[in-house]
Amino acid sequence: MEGAGSSYEPHERPMTTDPDSGTVARFKGGALDAFDDLINKYQDRIYGFLYRLCGNPEGAAGVTQETFLNAFKYLKGFRGETSFRNWLYKVAASSCYRSKRKRKDEPDFQLSIEQFFPGSDRPKFEIPDITAMPEERLLNGELSAHIEKTILALPKKYRIVLVLRDLEGLTTEETSTVLDISPAAVKSRLHRARLFAKERLADYFLS
Numbered sequence: 319m320e321g322a323g324s325s326y327e328p329h330e331r332p333m334t335t336d337p338d339s340g341t342v343a344r345f346k347g348g349a350l351d352a353f354d355d356l357i358n359k360y361q362d363r364i365y366g367f368l369y370r371l372c373g374n375p376e377g378a379a380g381v382t383q384e385t386f387l388n389a390f391k392y393l394k395g396f397r398g399e400t401s402f403r404n405w406l407y408k409v410a411a412s413s414c415y416r417s418k419r420k421r422k423d424e425p426d427f428q429l430s431i432e433q434f435f436p437g438s439d440r441p442k443f444e445i446p447d448i449t450a451m452p453e454e455r456l457l458n459g460e461l462s463a464h465i466e467k468t469i470l471a472l473p474k475k476y477r478i479v480l481v482l483r484d485l486e487g488l489t490t491e492e493t494s495t496v497l498d499i500s501p502a503a504v505k506s507r508l509h510r511a512r513l514f515a516k517e518r519l520a521d522y523f524l525s
Contacts, residue, residue, distance in 0.1 A: 338402035346394055353393070357386055360403070363486075364410050370481045371414050373470045381417050385410040400495050404488070408496045411478060468518040476511040483508050 336342075338359075344352035364385055369378035389409050396405055469477055482493045483504070490508075494501045 480511040
């Protein structure tokens with residue numbers, strides 16, 4: 319992952335509030351059971367995040383375990399310069415991209431955004447407003463499968479920005495901190511990832 323260091327130390331201004339600050343303080347004070355509270359609170363969310371990046375349950379489960387092992391190891395050095403949640407995403411992202419596991423569903427190549435948009439001759443069409451579509455179609459497994467495939471088709475640096483911003487709900491600044499890239503880079507990659515996803519899903523929505 320670009321710019322991720324082994325210390326997992328963030329680089330933004332101290333935040334005024336963090337709902338997990340008390341639990342983190344208890345852990346730093348020697349109450350190791352406080353870490354169990356953090357695991358219980360975030361393990362499902364981190365697993366979901368990593369599942370969208372890994373593309374298979376086994377890979378996501380393994381990296382989730384690695385994430386919390388790394389978090390346990392480095393938490394005493396966490397200075398609270400960002401929220402614990404965002405710091406944990408940073409640990410998870412680093413664990414994901416540093417993992418040497420061969421993911422069964424991860425392609426051996428990455429699609430290029432430039433290759434997908436070869437030039438001005440590509441077909442022009444309008445995508446219907448998703449919010450106006452019947453709810454049952456939006457929630458069915460077929461659409462979920464198309465969305466998952468579309469996300470996994472993205473190159474990693476675009477995929478993780480899309481997941482953090484549009485699926486996990488982080489702000490541009492928070493995503494910038496997690497990935498150690500500039501807010502401008504976050505916005506640029508998100509824009510291109512959304513265009514890519516829109517094109518890939520076009521046939522499904524227009525069918």
